Amino acid sequence: MSNFAERASEITQRALIGIAMSLASEVGIFQVLANADSPLTSYQVAMVGGLKERYVRELLGCLSTAKLVQVSKAEDEELQYSLEEGAKEVLDGRLAAFLGFPSLLASTFHSVKDCFYKDGPMSVRYTDQVQDILDGISRSSAPGIAQIFLEQISNLKTKLEEGIDVIEFGSGKGRLCATLAQQFPNSRFVASEVVPDLVQANKDRWEHIPNLTFSLDDLCRVPEVPDKNYDWVFCCDVIHDLPDPVAALQGIKRMLRQPNGLLTFVDIATSGSPLVDRGNMNVSTFYALGTFLCIPESYQRSDSLALGPCSGRQMIASLAQRAGFQVEVIKIEDLTALFICQLPKQS
Structure with a gap:
């Protein structure tokens, strides 16, 4: 068998199992097993989860042969199922949200396929399911990202304690902004989104936080004279999803309060080259997510830059420099970086 055939077969098998795993997560099978004090039969899993036993049995066959x-x-010779030690803690953490990606990509397959053709639609915008998965990831990552900001950005904690004006663009379901607002009650936070329903949902969800307000904004169309200026602007995994990131970065620059206004953002930071990253399955995963999610979200017009998550740290830094920022890039994980963008020093 050729190397291509071996790899194609292996990846196809893993893709099929991944969709099955995603289904098990969404119908609650993993949670039923995690909550059980002892192994359960397929009938018991179905009874606890309110599911049909025959479907449960087939899916457990897939998961058990895949050693999940x-x-x-x-x-009595009946098969019984359980999770390995430590799996419950994993399912309570960040990985649980990632388990939804296979089903998400499967649900968008035909819509994205249509976008490939010249006479097809330009884009497929993020759905509620995307926002739910991203919020699930944020549930476990928001405290860590907040801590990275405070540790890596000079004097930020002191300024937040004293009281400054802050806005997060692309806040999603608002969890990170809410985390910081609750931690620093003397500062004034704005959670901004481009989707009206999301802004309203965030108002309903976080209205109990007195120093957090909500705004509907198109980051790519910031007015030449903004309505308000901010001391700190931040965002996470947003820049590569924008149709015109340079215009957005220039707009943010106009919004910053002189002379010490600051933009910081977290983004994917690969090499930017499939040749350099050949064989790195983590990067390959980001390219897959880019194909089904990030490019369809950002390729809204024929002139959209549509960076995708794997455009590379140098490309992203250069865009911020083109927008007029002095940029420092700090690696925070294997494929993630913090970009600290300062206004140019006045001569």
């Missing part, structure tokens, strides 16, 4: 679920025989 433990399988053994009871005294």
Whole structure:
């Protein structure tokens, strides 16, 4: 068998199992097993989860042969299922949200396929399911990102304690902005989104936080004279999703309060080259997410830059420099970086 055939077969198998895993997460099978004090039969899993046993049994067959679920025989020879030690903690963490990506990509397959053709639509915008998955990731990552900001950005904590004006663009369901607002009650925070329903949902969800307000903004169309200026602007995994990131960065620059206004953002930071990253399955995963999510979200016009998540840290930094910022890039994870963008020093 050729190397291509071997790799194609292996990846196809993993893709099919990934969709099955995603289904098990969404219908609650993993949670039923995680909550159980002892191994359960497929009938017991179905009863606890309110599911049909025959479907549960087939899916558990997939998960157990893939070694995602433990399988053994009871005294009556009936198969019973459980999770390995430590799996519950994993499912309570960041990974749980990632399990939804296979089903998400499957649900968008035909819409994205249509975008490939010259006479097809330009884009497929983020759905509620995307926002739910991103919020699930944020549930576990928001405290860590907030801490990275405070540790890596000089004097930020002191300024927030004293009281400054802050806005987050592309706030999603607002969890990170809410985390910081609750931590620093003397500062004034704005959670901004481009989707009206999301802005309203955030108002309903976080209205109990007195120093957090909400705004509907198109970051790519910031007025030449903004209505308000901010001391700190931040965003996470937003720049590569914008149709015109340079215009957005220039707009942010106009919004910053002189002379010490600051923009910081977290984004994917690959090499930017499939040749350099060949064989790196983590990067390959980001390219897949880019194909089904990021490019369809950002390729809204024929002249959209549509960076995608794998455009590379140098490309992203250069765009911020083109917008007039002095840029420092700090690696915070293997494929993630913090971009600290300062206004140019006045001569």
